[in-house]
Amino acid sequence: MPSNPQTLMLMLLGDFVLDRDVCVFSGSAIDALGRVGVSEHATRSTLSRMVHRGLLRRQRDGRRMYFGLTARAAGILHDGRRRIWETGAVNDRWDGTWTLLSFSLPESWQRQRHDLRSQLAWAGFGPLQGGLWIAPGRVPAQDIVTGLGLSAHARVFHARAAELTDIAAMVGDAYDLAGLAARYQEFLARWEGTPPYTDPLAARLSLIAEWLGAIRRDPRLPVEHLPPDWPAVRAQKLFRDLESSSLAPATAIAATLLDLRPESSSGPER
Structure with a gap:
């Protein structure tokens, strides 16, 4: 599926601005995204929104406006690089360990439950049964529950499956x-x-x-x-x-x- 203008803008900046201590002229960004079919109006709106979201900073040089990355945007792009080149999409070096997170929240805590499930899914967890979620490898799950203020309601373990466990079936159930x-x-x-x-x-x-x-x-x-x-x-x-x-x-x-x-x-x- 074609990407949205903000994602394309980040890809442009990640390739040619990140870690170079430079800013790019707005007209250059318009020309670059125009090659992907993004209109001038859409690119200008994207630049403005990214400034308001704390992703870009403006810098004027004469009559021209330039845009540079904020620390927040640089962090996002560095994370993307790690996911692409260090982590990758194919886990062919798994060491057999799993991170297990068990939680029990009061029935009325619907927002907290939603936030926890969303962050667990983002971190690679899948629901195995009830309040038990699993993820391959060692995942810093404690940081998630601590950040949400739920440490008293969750427990984190690292484990290996026993020989009788059908791991393929377990993966199919959880993901x-x-x-x-x-x-x-x-x-x-x-x-x-x-x-x-x-x-x-x-x-x-x-x-x-x-x-x-x-x-x-x-x-x-x-x-x-x-x-x-x-x-x-x-x-x-x-x-x-x-x-x-x-x-x-x-x-x-x-x-x-x-x-x-x-x-x-x-x-x-x-």
Whole structure:
């Protein structure tokens, strides 16, 4: 599925602004996202919203307005890099450990229950039964419950399954495997064969944005306990091949397209 303008903007900044102490001219951002089919109005609105959300800072140079990353946005982009290159989508080095979190909340605490379940799902947990959730590997679950003020209502364990446990069946019970697979199959459908964009910069921005969207909520289940021909394996290889081949031509375009300026030592313009 095509990505939204904010995600594409973050991909542009992650490739050509992050860790370089520079800002990009708004007109350059408009030209870059225009290659992906984003209108000038949509790009200007995206830049404005990202400033208000604390993701970008403005910097004026003469009559031109430049935009740089805030610490919050840099953190988001660094996390995305880790998910793509360090964590990856295929868990083929699982050590057999699981993180278990058991919780019991009063029936009236519907908001707290919703918040806890949402954060557990984001961290890679799946509901096994009742108030027992599991995640592969060692996950800092205690940080989640502490952050929500629920330490008195939850317990965290690290364990290994006994030999009689059918781990594949357990994984199928706790996770929506069909939904996870569908995201990778959608990625493959868009990027195998003829790519959706012929422009190298447009292709690269869209490729990375869509891949990050596919893996962001993947709990990285151990591949040996997933259905045969798990699509993440093929999708990850395709992504890495396309990303590698797109880097040089996209960088060449960006070098002539993007007007960059060093970040000012003075405070950002509001």
